[in-house]
Ligand code: ADP
């Protein structure tokens with residue numbers, strides 16, 4: 001006899017949730033949340049489908065970790081503090097080894113960022129994972145895509161293109177990929193603390209899921225602005241730099257997706273404060289350009305204008 005649906009939920013996902021504002025966690029038809037006065041809820045949902053978002057047969061622990069990481073990255077980009085999460089899991093069968101690994105990875109990052117699993121749904125079908133994450137933000141302090149102003153400086157956290165290089169190495173066995181690079185793809189670290197600290201400092205913010213150029217373009221569109229960025233300023237790992245040189249693709253890193261770093265804009269008067277803040281982070285943070293009124297994204301390579309077409313993945 002395999003596991004029943006309720007045994008499965010009980011064994012792998014049931015945990016008592018003690019998180020501020022959660023009156024009732026999983027076990028009833030709904031969870032009950034009481035948001036505090038003065039806070040707003042940020043809510044995001046994402047679905048990961050096998051063979052679309054991840055390779056069939058991928059390590060279940062890193063899958064559980066990454067599935068939650070990408071949702072926490074959305075909260076980070078708004079400056080929200082993660083609180084609760086729901087998990088709708090569709091699995092082809094109740095494979096206990098897979099469930100053990102998946103739930104371990106999931107709770108590893110849930111504990112790291114202090115998020116509580118407050119409910120979900122479990123169904124049989126082709127493997128797919130839907131996660132809804134809820135965070136809180138002091139009223140009016142959410143970091144929107146639409147706030148960038150002409151003259152603001154553009155920053156990115158961390159190194160760009162590592163996840164893209166890892167993906168490339170899975171696709172065609174390139175040898176430029178080390179363990180740290182693979183980890184950025186399989187178990188990305190959402191920049192949650194950075195996002196929260198950027199409240200009242202950044203004028204606009206987005207997380208890099210589709211590629212830096214594509215995501216920065218979302219800020220530009222929402223803010224009705226343009227920008228100039230300099231490729232030489234984009235922080236790259238040695239592996240990515242080498243890969244770009246050898247393959248002659250200067251635009252590889254800025255068009256590769258899945259980095260889950262933050263791209264944000266800062267008014268000139270707050271640049272000193274931002275630089276001080278960035279120095280306290282354990283990852284890099286670099287100024288890569290400036291917002292202008294052109295309504296276009298101009299890309300410079302050592303001061304010379306170059307064209308790079310962003311081929312970000314679109315489902316339809
Ligand atoms: P319902 O029939 O009301 O949809 P279910 O039988 O699907 O309820 O789920 C029972 C309880 O278990 C609910 O509280 C639900 O939120 C929770 N639950 C189901 N699947 C999961 C899961 N994968 N992770 C977390 N909670 C889950």
Ligand code: MG
Pocket residue numbers: 120121122
């Ligand atoms: Mg249900």
